[in-house]
Amino acid sequence: MRSRNPVFSRRGFSRDNGYAGFNTAPQAGGPAAGTQGNPYAQGNPYAQPSGNPYAQNPYAQNPYAQQDLQYGAPAQAPAGTGRMTMDDVVVRTASTLGVLVVTAALAWALLPVDDANINRSYGLGVGAALIAMVLGFVQSFKRKASPALILAYAAFEGVFLGVVSSVIDNRIASGAAMQAVLGTMAVFAAVLVAYKAGWIRVNRRFYGFVMAAALGFVLLMMVNLLFAVFGGGDGLGFRSGGLGIFFGIVGVVLGACFLALDFKQVEDGVAYGAPRQEAWLAAFGLTLTLVWIYLEFLRILAILNQND
Template sequence: MSNPVFSNSDVFGEPRRTAARRGGVGTAPAPQQGYGQQAPQYGQAPQYGQYGQYGAAGAQAADAASLENMYNAPSATTADTKRLTYDDVIVKTGGLLAVLVVVAAATWYLAPGLWPVGMIVGLVLGLVNAFKRNPSPVLITLYAVAEGVFLGGISAAFASFYDGIVLQAVIATMATFAASLFLFRSGRVRVTPKFTRWLIIAMVGYLAFQLVNLVLVWTGVLGGAGMRGGVLGIVVGLVAVGLAAASLIVDFDSIKRGVEAGVPAKFAWSAAFGLTVTLVWLYLEFLRLLAIFQSND
């Protein structure tokens, strides 16, 4: 998968394999004595087991009552079985985004200069959470806090140069998320192995481009945003937004596979973390792209 949160998971995107099978072969019940047996002679008391055992009738009645109770009992829900549901993913994703937005707003007004700290801490926690086999709610929540510090500070910096850019980036991110979800749910875009391979290759190429551009800017070979400015910057920004949207669709497919496979409910934290990572990336790309458009006006 494109998102390391899902691609490194043992439960998302892969069919579950049963580790053990139920063993043991039951023995056939002993045949009951019935109408084919010889009747007792006159004056002789019937022996237990003849004409149907008295205890067998009681057992059959008890079994029938148990089956009736089982039939009338309510079906087990996902809450009872502790399996992943879409509601779990929605609630936890909403919670992480709420934490991120609150921390971002506080950072914007109180300490926007802390964004480099949030960026570094968020990167470290992002890598740790992405490669953990079992999700840690505490570390995932701390990641949301760190990203809130980063996004709050960097958004304040962009807003000081470009009016209304933050609101525009938020709306564009929400619209892209809704469009990606619609395309996935409607079946207009299907996640196939070919689609996934194409996305991985494209994302590796984009990452290589970003690293080269960063080195050229840091070494002074290129000024300003380097190759992320001007017409080329617009093209790269549009490609990056497209990659992030495609990554969202793959994330949706991974979550769908996890729900259908009945993975444990605790992996809702992994799904929420993966979606948050992609949404943060998408927001940053829109922020850069809108800044280029406004600087060219």
């Protein structure tokens, strides 16, 4: 999203020169190395007053900024200086996912999907999805992270996921929700291991390929949706039968690629001393990607059980 689609959620990839962290690493050797190798230096909002939305001067968030520019590598700032840490990202992501899981569980328990109530429950779920979409778009276009907005997005998205999961689990494929959760966790773990082992190299070419593939995927699904709305049925058939399973697998693979981009963004943010507030944006992006993967798994399981 910005709805449930992580394609448009990558605030870190909207800088002047593409994704700030690609092909960059802390370097030593003078100011030139510092400004070219540091994604939070020149061309980035964390190095100079004209581009820093978080402070009136370049050192307000990072008292070591001048030293970073001089030596080309970020110094380890002491606690309390406002730099993002991995613990910050973990805590904020856990908070966001926690809100999503709680509201999903409540929606599952409180919105019945029997024949007498399914239309009302599904209507509330779709309404929650639309609200979550709007909140996601608002946060995505804001220059600063808004924790309240991100948590509200997670709450409404959870309501939608709870209703959809209940419908599929109770009326189409028993146990599908838990299987989709396990599949999502497996993809997350596999991508994390592959990324940390260096099997996935996130660079400009990787980013360009993923974004082009994701844009094509989204446009194709939109065309299919339009045909379904005006022509009835499943439109062009991209979301049912064998084609539906194929495109569901493509969706999971794209979600895995976006996880790698998320990990790169978090790694660079921590390495180069991004403001602590950026941890909320990292949590927001990870939540979007995990929701994308979960929904694709849920769709695949529903199609497989419909074909039995």
